[in-house]
Amino acid sequence: MSSKFTCVRLTIDGERFELLVRPDQALNYKMGKPIELSQVIGIEEVFSDAAKGMRVSEEKLQKIFRTKDFYKIAEIILKKGELQLTLEQRRRLIDEKKKAIISILSKNFVDPRTNTPHPPTRYEQALEEAHVSIDPFKSPEEQLQTVVDALRPILPLKSQNLVLKVKIPSKYSSKSIGLLKSFGKFLKEQWLPDGSYTAEIEIPAGLHPSLVEKVASLTKGEAEISILARK
Template identity: 45%
Template sequence: MKDFQKKNVNSKFTVVRLSISGEKFEIFVDPDHALRFKRGETHEYEKAIAFDEIYADAKKGVRISNEKLKKHLKTNNNQEALRIILEKGELLLNTQQRKQKIEEKRKQIITIISGNYVDPKTKIPHPAQRIEQALIEARVSIDPIKNTDEQIKGIIEELRKVIPMKSEISKLKITIPAQYAPQSIGILRKFGTVESEEWNNDGSLSSVILVSPGSKIMLIDKLNSLTKGNIIANSIE
């Protein structure tokens, strides 16, 4: 059993609160593991639980009665009650935790946009700094709790009011000389979706690959580095 310890509780952990019929059920959790559980990224709720205690007021250390647990959560099992509160309750991040999670999300969003969207005029991805500035100009609100995938569509719509953006997936046919072909397979699959592979009579490898704008640049750079520039890459319309 994990015991309640007042020291460092406010800075290290946060609270999940479930309100039922005017009663509050609160538990201390590790914010990172709690987020992963609530997003469905893991089913290991135990890693999120900081202390095996359930409170009416977690910050004051006031425990909830067993009678109220039975009445409102329909269980006498403490572990089951902890899981229910974590699953259905609201994660209450403190100011520092909230800022940290928003910054992490911001970086993820910038990476996704720069890797998958281009300026329609130049066909080149916007620099990360320009996307970051556009987020500020468009006054985009980033939710620290929601998955990035859940937010990205709405954020793209807001950013398009500030900067031109187009999603553009390229289809390339890339031919790798025989001596570099085996090593190239991992690179191709890392940076794109391989639609087909064909081993030619001379031992070279021809692959048709779907790749995002940002990944396209990195893919060509990696292959040129591997083959000393001896690749053939053509766009397929």
């Protein structure tokens, strides 16, 4: 495999499908930035093992993807597959996400013993002590609850929380549940007769604007969100 390229891997029914792609362009594509697919692709081939140069036959591509069109197949692999980040990319993304998470913590949590924020350096130390793994692809907001749960045994934390009631139309419910769970703790959930989904969820107050924005985007503004309580 050329050092100019990295690999995107997708496994379907135990079969492995790999593309060789340009690292920075592929990362931009995965992060939703506007870039032509042709600028991402390094070699117009689908491999079962790119490192060994083992190509997938057209017959197998047709069977699995229902097409032999390379770019249609490449789009599926890029969107659903796992991008092998370079060391530099991984380090940079994790550092960016870590700084953003620490910023959220500093704005929304205090030391209950003093009612003042912990210094950013203390959060950095605690993240190391707790062996917190930062996901380079997930947003800081999606990772915040996991980080807070990991830090609490090490670092005293107090925040103002909100209890929200969220109602999602049926056509968006399956996609929305995972998003809601990434923001906080579920207190109650219910499926209504019309197929819509309601939940009461407790989240850090500082995440409220982000949750509203993401839910509105996912549901095209059709969801209903209200504040039930402040804790």
